[in-house]
Amino acid sequence: MSRQSTIDTQTLQPSPPPAPHRFGRSARIATMVAATLALAGVAIGYGRLSSSAEAPDAPATAETVSLAPGPRLLTLTSTGQVTTVDKNNPGGERAVSKTKCDRVYAAQGTVACLYADGVLGSVTMRILDADLKERKAIEVSGVPNRVRVSASGRMVSWTAFVGGDSYATLNFATRTGIYDTKTGTLFKTLETFSVVKDGKPYQSVDVNYWGVTFTSDDNTFYATMYTKGHRYLVQGDFAARTVRTLRDRFECPSLSPDGTRIAFKSPINGDSTRGWRLSVLDLATNQVTRTAETRSVDDQAAWLDNSTLAYAQQHDDGTKDVWSVPADGSDKPKLLLRNAHSPAALG
Amino acid sequence: MGSRHIRRASTATAAVATTTAAVAALLTTAPTATAATTTINPTADTYVQDSTPTTNYGTSSQFTVDNSPVRQSFLKFTVSGLTETVASAKLRIRVTNSGNSSNGGTWKSMADTTWTETGVTWNNKPVINGATVASLGSVANDQWVEIDVTSVVTGNGTFSFGGTSTSTNGAYYDSRESGADAPQLVITTGTAPSPTPTTSTPPPSGDPVLVGAGDIANCGTGGDEATASLLDGITGTVMAIGDTAYPDGTSSDYTNCYQPSWGRHKARTKPATGNHEYHTTGASGYFNYFGASAGDPSKGYYSFDLGTWHVVALNSNCSIVSCSAGSAQEQWLRNDLAASTKPCTVAYWHHPRYTSGSSHGPNTAVQPLYQALYDNDAEVIVTGHNHNYERFAPMNATGGLDNTRGIRQFVAGMGGTGLGGFGTIQPNSEVRNSSTWGVLKLTLHSGSYDWQFVPQAGKTFTDSGTNACH
Numbered sequence: 001m002s003r004q005s006t007i008d009t010q011t012l013q014p015s016p017p018p019a020p021h022r023f024g025r026s027a028r029i030a031t032m033v034a035a036t037l038a039l040a041g042v043a044i045g046y047g048r049l050s051s052s053a054e055a056p057d058a059p060a061t062a063e064t065v066s067l068a069p070g071p072r073l074l075t076l077t078s079t080g081q082v083t084t085v086d087k088n089n090p091g092g093e094r095a096v097s098k099t100k101c102d103r104v105y106a107a108q109g110t111v112a113c114l115y116a117d118g119v120l121g122s123v124t125m126r127i128l129d130a131d132l133k134e135r136k137a138i139e140v141s142g143v144p145n146r147v148r149v150s151a152s153g154r155m156v157s158w159t160a161f162v163g164g165d166s167y168a169t170l171n172f173a174t175r176t177g178i179y180d181t182k183t184g185t186l187f188k189t190l191e192t193f194s195v196v197k198d199g200k201p202y203q204s205v206d207v208n209y210w211g212v213t214f215t216s217d218d219n220t221f222y223a224t225m226y227t228k229g230h231r232y233l234v235q236g237d238f239a240a241r242t243v244r245t246l247r248d249r250f251e252c253p254s255l256s257p258d259g260t261r262i263a264f265k266s267p268i269n270g271d272s273t274r275g276w277r278l279s280v281l282d283l284a285t286n287q288v289t290r291t292a293e294t295r296s297v298d299d300q301a302a303w304l305d306n307s308t309l310a311y312a313q314q315h316d317d318g319t320k321d322v323w324s325v326p327a328d329g330s331d332k333p334k335l336l337l338r339n340a341h342s343p344a345a346l347g
Numbered sequence: 348m349g350s351r352h353i354r355r356a357s358t359a360t361a362a363v364a365t366t367t368a369a370v371a372a373l374l375t376t377a378p379t380a381t382a383a384t385t386t387i388n389p390t391a392d393t394y395v396q397d398s399t400p401t402t403n404y405g406t407s408s409q410f411t412v413d414n415s416p417v418r419q420s421f422l423k424f425t426v427s428g429l430t431e432t433v434a435s436a437k438l439r440i441r442v443t444n445s446g447n448s449s450n451g452g453t454w455k456s457m458a459d460t461t462w463t464e465t466g467v468t469w470n471n472k473p474v475i476n477g478a479t480v481a482s483l484g485s486v487a488n489d490q491w492v493e494i495d496v497t498s499v500v501t502g503n504g505t506f507s508f509g510g511t512s513t514s515t516n517g518a519y520y521d522s523r524e525s526g527a528d529a530p531q532l533v534i535t536t537g538t539a540p541s542p543t544p545t546t547s548t549p550p551p552s553g554d555p556v557l558v559g560a561g562d563i564a565n566c567g568t569g570g571d572e573a574t575a576s577l578l579d580g581i582t583g584t585v586m587a588i589g590d591t592a593y594p595d596g597t598s599s600d601y602t603n604c605y606q607p608s609w610g611r612h613k614a615r616t617k618p619a620t621g622n623h624e625y626h627t628t629g630a631s632g633y634f635n636y637f638g639a640s641a642g643d644p645s646k647g648y649y650s651f652d653l654g655t656w657h658v659v660a661l662n663s664n665c666s667i668v669s670c671s672a673g674s675a676q677e678q679w680l681r682n683d684l685a686a687s688t689k690p691c692t693v694a695y696w697h698h699p700r701y702t703s704g705s706s707h708g709p710n711t712a713v714q715p716l717y718q719a720l721y722d723n724d725a726e727v728i729v730t731g732h733n734h735n736y737e738r739f740a741p742m743n744a745t746g747g748l749d750n751t752r753g754i755r756q757f758v759a760g761m762g763g764t765g766l767g768g769f770g771t772i773q774p775n776s777e778v779r780n781s782s783t784w785g786v787l788k789l790t791l792h793s794g795s796y797d798w799q800f801v802p803q804a805g806k807t808f809t810d811s812g813t814n815a816c817h
Binding site: 144270319 | 398711735745770772780781782808
């Protein structure tokens, strides 16, 4: 919990104006300015990084990209390059690495970089240190989709889409794995875990998991479990290899730094073909609060602090932007960073 | 093209919807002084809804077409007592006082007339499998929408029509239970119409065209009709680049989903097989449907010439028909390319070597095929699989940019099924779009080619360019 407190105290807590991330009219203007600055910075610093359908790679900056804890925001460019920017000034210059990931997350110096090599055809869960040096490589299969690291940096999880599973009643199947960096325990799929659904033991060949988020004890986790048309929030016990269902229509959970709420996406009217709504569940009251984001969100949101969510939105040309929205349903979404996705607050 | 596929907007009284589909030939009907008009109300009209699959809406005062939830409408008319030739038949349906939409739906005739108004549900709904009679654009509140169905209602008998929509903005119409605003079939008899072609697509001039896409016919999306309508106005050879009939490439998937749209271009289609075709053992539904034009069913690869170009269709289901170096397919390809006397070469298959699509990653199994084409100085590869459009810069088989000998690879998976987005944008990706159905048109000149993304009606995304042959 001390580490979570660190996250709380170092980041975007309510503070007197003109802190750029407070909400309200002046803050919106500040954000717009910040976004404009972001574009300008991009244009000056990295050539064509911000624009164009072509979206070529950005040159790596001279500055070393460190993913050590600190008040910075980690994202990937649309072409997958690891970048950081001052969390309190996302319009500032981005540090850009040559390292590429399809999805990234980091905490306490543990970096989870899920990477598909299009030339080799391999997909690897690369676990890197804060300086992006590889500590562990786990071969996985499928199309990279979600990745998460526990707040302590100990536990790592990933999800990839896998095609061709005949039991799929979705048009895809998933593989979700968990790796314990402390003990080396590795589960490449959670489908061997015992399931308790609605209070009773449950087995079905069509069980799929995606979107893990860890609690502070580095054992309990939440995830999505699919079976027979339902998309459940499950709570898992890694040591016991068990999960139990908590709620239906609940995907891609993301636990708040203080552990009290879970951000999630829910299929609109229960129909995922219509997209997803980004909402927040309060674990103490069981109340669900819809965020002010009315567009579909197909992402596992990240908490920038205990009150703000970040997530990606995609353009028709596949380029992505990171947006933020308050977790309490107030205000409205703000563009945080262009040409960016897979956000994670490093501190 | 046959008269079954004529789509026409008629003008009658007040506001009238216009069709958006491409029209290759318009017929004008000579007015007839001796005409008699009969107006008939439906014997049944209802709709079904995917989210309530066992519910019947037969007694509802409206029917609706929508894509979210998916709602389909069915109308049935019984025509009897006609003693003269039908000169014209018009289906008239009235938008409810709040049922307006940017998309009034796609309306087709139906072979099935056995369904009942109070019995039909999503789970037992009849198939909407006939000719398209209208692809409606915007419809307004209280508007009478008039659809020409002369090609369908040719005399006495029972006729069914079905409506679907690709839009999440549903359109609502008054059903027969509404009373005065009930649907009408207005039949004029008497002097036979004397159709006169007033416009037609000019004959092709000059160089051959190869046009098409992958990931095509998925009953219910309507996208395949949008792209088939584009083909109506484009002459040339059609490439159907796999996943032609969802969900499983069965014989009935071809009958119900592919035949009503791209099926009308079958005679000029040269297909390649995708993964969904092999949901049916041996892709037998695909090979039976396309017959000799799909090549040997044990192979699924073949080649032909178009003008000064050599064209190769390959089978990228490499776990079924191997693509590896030394395999029968790869050896055939090398021999075929070596034997070709044409200066330029284009190939197409389903699984992309390069793609940024979020559903399927770059496919390395097809690399030996790409390599063989590269070694023989081919110019273009067209693929599908991810349901979007992407153009890459010329590359070698291992991802290297190569402006001298490289092959330009396209992903053209926007043929009609539900569209999909992008993941990480891959190196040398030049243009992408995930929101537009369309076809990729290649004009094969002597010594060069033009490419053009032709978007569905009402959409603006496009992409075009020219490259010289190697």
